[in-house]
Amino acid sequence: MRRKEKYPGPGRGAIGLLTDWALLFLTLAAETGAVVSVYHISAVDRGLLAGVAAASLLALVLNSLPKYKLPLTLLALGAWGYGLWRLWEPVNLGGARLWCDVVNTLANKLPGLVKLTPVAQLPEEVWLQVTTLWLLMVGSIFALVLGFFLCRVGMALPVILLTLLPILPALCVTEAPAALPMGLLLAVWGTLLLTSLVERRDRRGAARLRPAALGASMLALAVLLQTLPTQGTSQPVWAADLREDAIQTVSRMDLSALLNGWEGWRGSGSTEYVSLTTGGASRTGRTALRVHSTLPGKYYLRGYSADVYTGQRWEPLGREARRELGELRENGVEPLLLAAEVFRQITGYVYYSDGRSEPTYNEYDIMTVENVSAPGGCVYYPYTLAELPEGASFGGDSHLERDRGMWSHEIPFYGGEEFRWGGRDLSKREEEQAYREFVYAHELQVPQELRPVLEDWLREVTGTDLDIGFGNEEEFIRAVKGYDVKREEAEREVGRLERQWEEYEASPDFPENVYRALEIEPETLAEDYGVVYGGDGEISERDTLYSAYWAANWAPVEIPTQEEMAGIQVTAEDRELYGEYFRSNILAVVRYGLSWWAEYDLDAPAVPAGEDYVDWFLNHSKKGYCMHFASAAVLLLRTAGIPARYVSGYVVNVPRTGYAVVPDSAAHAWVEYYKDGVGWLPLEVTPGYEGDGVGEHGPQDFEPAASQDPETTATPEPTESQAALGMDNSQPPTPTPSQGPEGVGPGGGADIGPGRSVLGAAALLVLAFLGRYWTIRRRKKRLGQEDTNAAVLWAYRYSEKLRAWGGETPAELTQLAQKARFSQHTLTRREQERAAERLEETVRQVREGLPGWKRGVFGVYWGK
């Protein structure tokens, strides 16, 4: 009996053979070119081309022969094996070189991979030859497989997958092959797809169609090559926006519950999105950064800053805000201004500045920061950048974007001790003004429901610390104005006494009747002013008067009562006069207030679900670490009208050796606030992080655990805070900038609207529906197939899979399956139907036994 051949062979005439060879040759050539270009492999081009032509011809012949395909193929394979045996050493060398090229290409994009260099020291020409040889040896086998699918089977998908596979790793790390070979490969794919409809049913006809399809594909390729960019990065705005949205969406997913079991999934550091609900920072001790610095000392290496607080996380600004920022930069706002470069040092106190000058430094230092495993796509850099480091770009005003493949950056920065003020007047620059407006519009946002909580906290702390409680600018102005009223009253009293003293001195009765003239009772003098009586028990009038005068002069000014303050009107002029004054004082209030209000605890438990992070920290737990302190400080400053943002990164103390390894446990969070005319200033608010100024050598090498010691909480003296409140008018208040909009609720900065969420949900629903439809269709097809035995066996296997969901295979179905498998008889249609019925029953039982959500998943997955 003549055996029916599974693959009937070409049978497509001369045209078919010709088009097969052309397509095979093009595929092989394009594939070789793509591999060589994407992995930066050096090979002999002409040799490769000739080898590709020969291999494609051989593959065509072997796959197109009407007879003796198998023996001849075996013969060819034997010859190949013999060749490999004889040429093993150079082929092996070529493989090693090629492996090095592949790994090095991937290592450019993957930080964990180490670049390789071949051990053998060979001249470049020899390397070229052995690499070419390896490519040809592998390529010839590849050609045979490709020829099988292309010439004999005529299937597009295996060819596409086969040709995609070698370049896939490079594509995954965003390496792209050269445009021409990749374009040719795409043209081949297009040709195969265009003829795929007829290929299986009409080989001869498909052979006639292929030239037309190939021509059309090449034409399209030529047009695309002419019209589209073919190198570098190129992404339109819509794609970039979508990408960003996707990243944001993924970032918003709280996968901590799923990933808690895997300790290594999360490294601490700086990320665009900061989840506040995932408990404490990771302290695996894994190296995050390696730092070399020409200047030892303590550094804050800044990563991302976050702007929008949602109650459970910090997020970057929304898309509209970022666009606005981009326009600002187009209009000339200096990136360095946006990047908080002004002060080189995290400060524990507030710089007082008139806002009209900037520090200038004499010389800069170099810090090399190598990212080993720190998260995020940012460059971790010290403050006071001297210039943009190579391999980095400004990512808006929130971070420095790390270029792809750049894992180490030499960062010039001003680290010297000496700097001087002077020079440029930033406050008059239009660009700075525009940026300031942007900052005030976006960096004052506080969830509406949290604002009263924060104001209460400010009121309580200032009330305890400064005797006058104020929760916002208006209350502060009332307090100051009320205090001024009291002080004026006291000054008037002193003036009155002074005038009376002068009158008394000039009086002929002097020193008689002094206290009478002053209308002060001797007892009052004694009690209120501590006037000393004379030695004879009589009050020395001279002493008494003198004491009264000076006592009045030095008496503490009374604190105005709430009633008195409530009656004080706050005008726009007052705001202009006292606003900056208020803000400069509130910085100290927040920093020191937090340090004695809450306890530093690195093991503070996570905030309960549904609770606001900052509210819980301030009013319930009163324990926390840097994330708690920084989050609370940012919101408190914003409540007080000071633009502020949350910053994360690492703290490192570079020892004298100039080299430091930064573990992920050195991750830290702090605050940046905006000072008009100056820019963003860093502010440390976490207790225990003070000391070791930049440029100074620490008393010991950097020990993150030591520096994070909660016991070293610094509590400032109340008098210092009072001094900060400073009734000293020696510094003229600067004009208050316009107030930004009121804060928005949680998620106010989110730019993924409900429409997109609905769209996404709809897409998921459609996918679920399609999946369900496909599953049902497949099951019906399988259960109703002509081969009854196969249908029953399929039903049995299907039922067995349901065990994972708690299903039990019915005994009857098992029996039927055994009969189908082992009996020589063919099962009847009735038996096939019975098997299907038993399966349906099992599926139904499993479904009914599942809880609601699982039932939905089961329905989609099993089409039930």
Added chain:
Amino acid sequence: MKRRWFLYALAFIGALVFRVAYTGWLGGFILAGTVCLPLLGVLTALPGLLSCKLALIPTAERGQRGESLLWRVEGKSALGLPMGWVGATVETVNELTGETRRENKRWFLPGKGGAAELAAPSDHCGLLTGKIVRAWATDSLGLFRLPLRRGGEARCWVEPIPRVGDLPPLPEEEAPGVRPRPGGGPGEDYDPREYRLGDPLNAIHWKLSAKRDALVTRETLETVRPNPLLTFDCFGTPGELDALLDLLSGMSLALLGQGRPHAVAWAEPVTGELRRFEIAGEEDRQRCLEAILSQRAPGVGKSVLDGERLGRSLHLQGGGAG
């Protein structure tokens, strides 16, 4: 086609995702290529489309009612290019009953050409006129249906099933006529008449001639049976018409089987115009049938009995002869 669209949608989504996720130039290139692919599919299919024409041919020119009658839709690209999946909608009109039916067919048309067969409605008698009202072929990717050129009409006769039975007594059989037999000759029946020159002498009735004193000739008579006339009313429901035509056809065949020419007459159902066919053989019968089958028979129309008198005839009705 749905499957192809689904696969293309998947490919497009994949390209879109790649475009979004992959920031390099290749993302744009692949997306543009994916977008261009349907256009290329149409372009590649155009030569085949322009060089192909679908024609409708009946597998048999005529057949009896209830028999399997098929339309054959043939096509071939003059360039020998495969057309992929093609489809045709064939509209068949029964000219007698006015019934219209459409059939769709989709098949793969290889480069060497091919055909598909569609059932022609043969449940009622009549002339079936078929034409391809819609013809399409997919593009090379199988995503779009593009129009194909179509051939002209085709015809196929659905004839009645002759209901063969005993002939009912025909009117002329009950009262047959006589007429002089041309050429005379022996016969039992005769009529005397005056002698005319040329009459054979043995035809002279001598006895009567003697009695009348004039030559009287015996003119041999023969029984004359005039052609039977079958009439019917050409209107009614398709079922009634089928039964009527079965009867008519059966009777006509039976008469022909007896070697008896006959006539068939009916009135055109709308105008009342009389139509009469003399049937002497099979060809005449076919002609008559084609005339009947190709005219439109409404539900109600004018009866042949309402028109001019046709003399004695056998009027056929769906249930039998009247």
